[in-house]
Amino acid sequence: MDNQFEIFLVATPGLEAPLAAEVAELGWQPVTQPGGVTIHGGWPDVWRANLMLRGATRVLARVGSFRAMHLAQLDKRARKFPWNQVLRPDLPVRVEATCRASRIYHAGAATQRIERAIAEELGAPIVADAAIVVKLRIEDDLATISLDTTGESLHKRGHKEAVAKAPMRETMAAMFLREMGFDGSQVVLDPMCGSGTFVIEAAEIASGLAAGRSRGFAFEQLASFDAGAWAAMRAGVTARPPTQCFFGSDRDAGAIRMSLANAARAGVGDVIRFTCHSVSDLQRPDCAPGIIIVNPPYGARIGNKGPLFGLYAAMGEVFRNRFGGWRVGIITSEGGLAKATGLSLVPGPIVAHGGLKVRLWQTAVL
Known part of the structure; x- marks a missing residue:
């Protein structure tokens, strides 16, 4: 060998x-x-x-x-x-x-x-x-x-205890952010933030934090493991304060409480602003235009997708009217729901998510 x-x-x-x-x-x-x-x-x-x-x-x-x-x-x-x-x-x-x-x-x-x-x-x-x-x-x-060499799946970062219904895995959230061109320098806003996954991942990336800093791994139990070299590697990752803020909102007060606790455990609570309100009450933050990314409900998740067409249409109207200069990404399993936003959305590759096939649909600059 x-x-x-x-x-x-x-x-x-x-x-x-x-x-x-x-x-x-x-x-x-x-x-x-x-x-x-x-x-x-x-x-x-x-x-x-x-x-x-x-x-x-x-x-x-x-x-x-x-x-x-x-x-x-x-x-x-x-x-x-x-x-x-x-x-x-x-x-x-x-x-x-x-x-x-x-x-x-x-x-x-x-x-x-x-x-x-x-x-x-x-x-x-x-x-x-x-x-x-x-x-x-x-x-x-x-x-x-x-x-x-991993043990528990790497989406389990080690600092997230509270999880909302139908959560987006951290690994997927990070890659969808990357597909939207996020490099750590842009503002990110999630108007249906659930337990905060998208904005917490974005804040961690912007802060230069190691994804696995809060957890252990299976390789620590192998004969090839060198504890001293591993400690030096972890210590060599240098964090930096982000230059921008991140924004998450949800109409569910319980989701906001979860998000606040998760962000605090991740060490990024100071750079994320969480607020409790519906998408229709979403206001443009006072900052440079950035990225809106959202994982709204889709039909397979709640049984009846009929009422969701109105939600997607209202969401699209809010983004068009209040977020000029921003770019929007929507994750959904239903192309019809994405089109109901009225936004010019381009679909990405099909991605396996909890037994469903979803896509990231994204706009150019609004």
């Missing part, structure tokens, strides 16, 4: 392109694939990807591969794999396997061979709900061994 290996950054399906742009901005050379982005690097790159990336949902370290035409061969080669370089013998492990277009086609049998190799060669216990996950993928007779 080399010091450099392939690292797969899992993306929300449909948001591979903005993730690749973020990866390139951080200095890696991304290769975009369906479902994610591949880079090459070593363990410090794995740690940094988990800490810094806002659009990835998971970081998989592809630590080795070998040919296996049948189960006996898989067993033999798995026993020769240098498990002690990546796993600790004192911590439990679980194995997940998939087989595709290969002579080994039984994922359960393949899982058993890897589990037995780890248990007997390394001595690590195999536990069904272990936090450390070894992934085996056999495709075209090539067995690839990956480690889930």
